[in-house]
Amino acid sequence: MEIFYTVNELRAYTQNQKALGMVIGFVPTMGALHQGHLSLIARSKAECNLTLASIFVNPTQFNDPKDYYKYPRMTETDGQMLREHGCDILFLPSVDEMYQHLLLEISPLNIGYLDTILEGAKRPGHYQGVATIVEKLFLSVQPDKVYLGLKDFQQIKVIEKLIRDKYMPIKIVSCPTLREPNGLAMSSRNMRLSEDGKQKAGDIYQVLDFIQKHRAIDTPEIVLAKAKDMIASKDYWDLEYLELRHAQDLSEIDLKHWQEGVDYVALYAGWLEGVRLIDNLCL
Numbered sequence: 442m443e444i445f446y447t448v449n450e451l452r453a454y455t456q457n458q459k460a461l462g463m464v465i466g467f468v469p470t471m472g473a474l475h476q477g478h479l480s481l482i483a484r485s486k487a488e489c490n491l492t493l494a495s496i497f498v499n500p501t502q503f504n505d506p507k508d509y510y511k512y513p514r515m516t517e518t519d520g521q522m523l524r525e526h527g528c529d530i531l532f533l534p535s536v537d538e539m540y541q542h543l544l545l546e547i548s549p550l551n552i553g554y555l556d557t558i559l560e561g562a563k564r565p566g567h568y569q570g571v572a573t574i575v576e577k578l579f580l581s582v583q584p585d586k587v588y589l590g591l592k593d594f595q596q597i598k599v600i601e602k603l604i605r606d607k608y609m610p611i612k613i614v615s616c617p618t619l620r621e622p623n624g625l626a627m628s629s630r631n632m633r634l635s636e637d638g639k640q641k642a643g644d645i646y647q648v649l650d651f652i653q654k655h656r657a658i659d660t661p662e663i664v665l666a667k668a669k670d671m672i673a674s675k676d677y678w679d680l681e682y683l684e685l686r687h688a689q690d691l692s693e694i695d696l697k698h699w700q701e702g703v704d705y706v707a708l709y710a711g712w713l714e715g716v717r718l719i720d721n722l723c724l
């Protein structure tokens with residue numbers, strides 16, 4: 442596996458590869474890799490000629506600076522995992538390389554209403570930071586396909602909007618969330634939970650699964666109320682939101698009725714042991 446540290450070297454390399462007809466698959470990450478990331482690498486390897494991963498803990502997407510400093514950094518182990526799983530190229534830029542002197546004067550991108558709902562509402566500035574770094578990474582890597590985990594459902598919508606707005610010739614491949622045996626979605630944040638916390642965090646999947654199974658039985662309003670009661674009965678949860686939305690564009694739904702042929706998604710965010718966890722399930 443070759444490692445690039447600078448945008449210029451990486452761009453020259455990927456431009457060459459594209460001229461040779463190589464299809465480039467890209468897995469952007471912030472490191473602290475787990476099986477979920479490795480499944481994205483495997484999918485890219487199956488569908489592309491060249492698989493490139495990036496590790497960059499992006500300061501502009503942390504609305505709480507403490508979270509940025511606490512974010513696990515384990516580049517050695519991550520690099521080893523990527524090598525063992527056949528990743529061809531690792532892009533490992535520094536903060537200076539990605540932002541230079543511009544860290545404090547980022548031009549806002551148009552994220553629209555996605556910036557004001559759910560994660561956008563709870564984490565002001567988060568999606569501006571994500572869109573900013575993702576645009577820079579896409580311009581550096583010039584991928585044909587980008588592999589993203591569905592666990593960050595809203596993030597995928599933001600990135601899809603970015604590539605539409607900027608006419609980028611990139612295909613987004615949304616990949617299923619990998620789960621622990623108790624249903625807990627794999628995430629780098631899980632490392633900060635105790636063993637007991639990891640068990641308790643399985644509640645999220647139970648609630649989402651309950652909603653999915655009850656779609657055929659009760660109205661959205663009733664299913665949602667029962668699901669919220671399930672969480673309220675566990676005093677260790679601090680729920681931020683549990684919502685039902687249209688899966689297509691995350692717009693609000695009519696809570697009185699389910700509509701035939703419409704795809705819905707249930708989205709969850711809550712705090713457990715001081716760790717903020719999110720998950721979702723398409724219904």
Ligand code: PAF
Pocket residue numbers: 469470471497499502571574575593596
């Ligand atoms: O999902 C992530 O790990 C990050 O938000 C991303 C897409 C790598 C941008 O920093």
